[in-house]
Amino acid sequence: xxxxxxxxxxxxxxxxxxxxxxxxxxxxxISTLSLMPSALPPHRPQPIASAKQRLEMVDLAxxxxxxxxxEDWELKQDxxxxxxxTLSEFKTRYPNDTLLFVMGMDSLMSLHRWHQxxxxxxxxxxxxxxxxxxxxxxxxxxxxxxxxxxxTEVKDKLSQRTSGLLYVAQTxxxxxxxxxxxxxxxxxxxNLPLPTNVYDYIKEHQLYL
Ligand code: ATP
Numbered sequence: 001x002x003x004x005x006x007x008x009x010x011x012x013x014x015x016x017x018x019x020x021x022x023x024x025x026x027x028x029x030i031s032t033l034s035l036m037p038s039a040l041p042p043h044r045p046q047p048i049a050s051a052k053q054r055l056e057m058v059d060l061a062x063x064x065x066x067x068x069x070x071e072d073w074e075l076k077q078d079x080x081x082x083x084x085x086t087l088s089e090f091k092t093r094y095p096n097d098t099l100l101f102v103m104g105m106d107s108l109m110s111l112h113r114w115h116q117x118x119x120x121x122x123x124x125x126x127x128x129x130x131x132x133x134x135x136x137x138x139x140x141x142x143x144x145x146x147x148x149x150x151x152t153e154v155k156d157k158l159s160q161r162t163s164g165l166l167y168v169a170q171t172x173x174x175x176x177x178x179x180x181x182x183x184x185x186x187x188x189x190x191n192l193p194l195p196t197n198v199y200d201y202i203k204e205h206q207l208y209l
Pocket of ligand 1: 007011016103130132176177179
């Protein structure tokens with residue numbers, strides 16, 4: 001079966017994550033897509049919501065799609081969460097499944113700054129979702145070589161191997177970012193691009209004010 005892991009800060013989770021992930025489930029016939037909040041993202045400013053709150057929001061958001069589940073593996077670790085370690089753990093847990101690690105185009109463009117980034121693809125395929133305002137233009141030569149060395153445009157090839165390929169999905173561009181959303185929440189704007197139950201949780205816990 002095809003199993004996907006979509007990691008992120010999810011501070012908070014929003015429709016940019018959820019609508020693209022739902023389209024990806026359809027495009028690649030994914031059985032389970034695990035949304036996995038990261039504990040202490042090493043290369044990002046620290047989140048505003050606590051780890052527990054980010055996980056609870058992800059859990060609420062998962063109610064909208066039976067293929068989604070909230071994965072707490074990185075939050076349960078008491079050391080820095082590096083994706084390479086996480087994927088190695090999942091490969092051990094599900095040796096016979098095709099594993100996809102999902103990211104947005106902005107993450108791919110900065111992948112060469114991740115810890116042990118070239119090893120990620122030994123444990124999983126990398127699946128990249130287009131993102132509004134971010135073009136496919138690697139600035140680093142090693143990253144460009146890595147991408148061209150692993151890129152496939154044939155999605156059926158993903159299920160024929162368990163890891164090693166990079167695929168750019170045809171998911172829709174949903175122009176939402178958590179940074180912008182936090183600003184909108186701070187300004188108490190309404191009709192924001194996130195699930196109602198997540199919005200209610202944010203209000204109840206007075207987050208991002
Ligand atoms: P921030 O604005 O704080 O950078 P974010 O909106 O990018 O947050 P993250 O939780 O950091 O959200 O993102 C997790 C993953 O989801 C990353 O790989 C990111 O590229 C991807 N992602 C986030 N928003 C979108 C979107 N609108 N479309 C496609 N991918 C997205």
